[in-house]
Amino acid sequence: MELIDTHCHLTFEQLAGDIEAVVDRSRAAGVVGWITVGTDPEQNRKAVELANRFENMYAAVGIHPHDAKDVTAGTMAELKELARSEKVVAIGEMGLDFHYDFSPQQDQRRVFETQLEIARELNLPVIIHCREAFDETIDILEQFIGVKGRLKGVVFHCFSGSARQARIVLDHGFYISFTGVVTFKNAEKTREAVKIVPADRLMLETDCPYMSPAPMRKQKINEPALMIHTARFLAELKEMDPADFARAVTAAGKSFFDLP
Ligand code: NI
Numbered sequence: 001m002e003l004i005d006t007h008c009h010l011t012f013e014q015l016a017g018d019i020e021a022v023v024d025r026s027r028a029a030g031v032v033g034w035i036t037v038g039t040d041p042e043q044n045r046k047a048v049e050l051a052n053r054f055e056n057m058y059a060a061v062g063i064h065p066h067d068a069k070d071v072t073a074g075t076m077a078e079l080k081e082l083a084r085s086e087k088v089v090a091i092g093e094m095g096l097d098f099h100y101d102f103s104p105q106q107d108q109r110r111v112f113e114t115q116l117e118i119a120r121e122l123n124l125p126v127i128i129h130c131r132e133a134f135d136e137t138i139d140i141l142e143q144f145i146g147v148k149g150r151l152k153g154v155v156f157h158c159f160s161g162s163a164r165q166a167r168i169v170l171d172h173g174f175y176i177s178f179t180g181v182v183t184f185k186n187a188e189k190t191r192e193a194v195k196i197v198p199a200d201r202l203m204l205e206t207d208c209p210y211m212s213p214a215p216m217r218k219q220k221i222n223e224p225a226l227m228i229h230t231a232r233f234l235a236e237l238k239e240m241d242p243a244d245f246a247r248a249v250t251a252a253g254k255s256f257f258d259l260p
Helices: 019-029 041-053 065-070 073-083 105-122 134-148 163-171 188-196 224-237 242-257
Strands: 003-008 031-037 057-061 088-097 126-131 154-156 175-178 202-204
Touching (some): 003 202, 003 224, 041 057, 073 088, 088 105, 163 188
Parallel strands (some): 003 031
């Protein structure tokens, strides 16, 4: 199996201090590519620096909805400049989080829309974080695309919605990415969603350092090597040969992010 962790936070302190070992364990497990995702200006800079150090490591730069309240025009100018770096393959994570509401909803919307503008201008795909804001997120994407035209690509990351919501995402031509959350006991609704997502529109991620998949949930700090558990679990759920499943989702990730 050769897999790509399409959404990890390797610059977060839980992993950054031990990054060489994290990458070695990942490669040994068959997870041989990484997209390390920024969430605020500091993490974005670190993500690009880290991606520059490792072969087959790429970066996404974006402002998480939690941090929307702190965004100024300068933040966005810097983001756009950084996004032109060679190893940046996407804008994100971005979106709406009405579960925590750490930033006022109007700030979340404004910052989301500005990032969509940047992605469109630079012709980069976008990584969407969406929590308890599904209809609102789809609305913003529809309106944006209606006025400005298609985006290069849209992926709903760490998808934990229903099959009905997955259908809506797929019908828009977007991709869906799953974390180890699908292996959790209480994720029956999300497992129903997995069944309707074709393997060529599905991506795998850890979202580490968070959310280790079963049966490794005791490992408090998740890391890319553990993604193989999620991969095997999903292959079984989709009744596919693990190698065929891995080939399909790796191809989907490479095509979505335009990786060599
Ligand atoms: Ni994330």
